Amino acid sequence: MTHRPDRPPVQPRVAAVLVVLLAGLLAGCGPAANRSDDANALGSVSDHLDDSSSAVATAQLAVRSSAAGRLPAVTADVAVGDAAETATGAVHGIGTVVLSSADAAQVRDDALDAASAAVGPVAAARTWLGRPSSSADEVLRALDDAAAALDEANGAVRHVLWARTAP
8 A cells, every 4th residue: 555645644543443433333233232122122022923913813814714705715825825924024023132131031032932833823724725625623723822822922021011111
C-alpha cells in the first residue's frame, strides 16, 4: 500500500477504537440482544403457539367439513397444506427464540414440544384427506389432543410472561 501525501496515515489507536466499536455494534445484533428481553421473546413464543393452534384448527375444520361432504377435496387439501406449513413455521420460530432465564427457557422448550407434536396430526389430516373413505375419528382425536397441548403450553407461556410484566 502506498502512502498518499494528501492523507495522513491512520493512527493505530484510532483503528483499534474503530474495531472495538464495530465489534460492540455487531454484538448488539446477536443472541445477546435477544436474551436481554425475555418478555418480548416470550411474547414471540406465544404468537408462534397461536399460529400452531390456528393450523390445528384449520385442519380440524377441513377434516370435519370434508367428512360431512361440505368441502371439496381440493379445497380441503390446499387448506391443510397451508396449515402444515404454518405449523412447521411455528416450530422453527419457537426454536429460534433465545431466552436468558432458566424458567423462561423451560417454558419455551415445553412450547416447542407442543408445537412439534402438532405437526404430525396436521400432516395426518392431509394424508386422511387423500383417502377419506376411512373414519375421521382417529385424525380428529389426534388434532384435539394437539389443540389441548398447545392451549396448555400457551397458558404456561402467558403465565410466565404475566409474572415478568406485572408491576
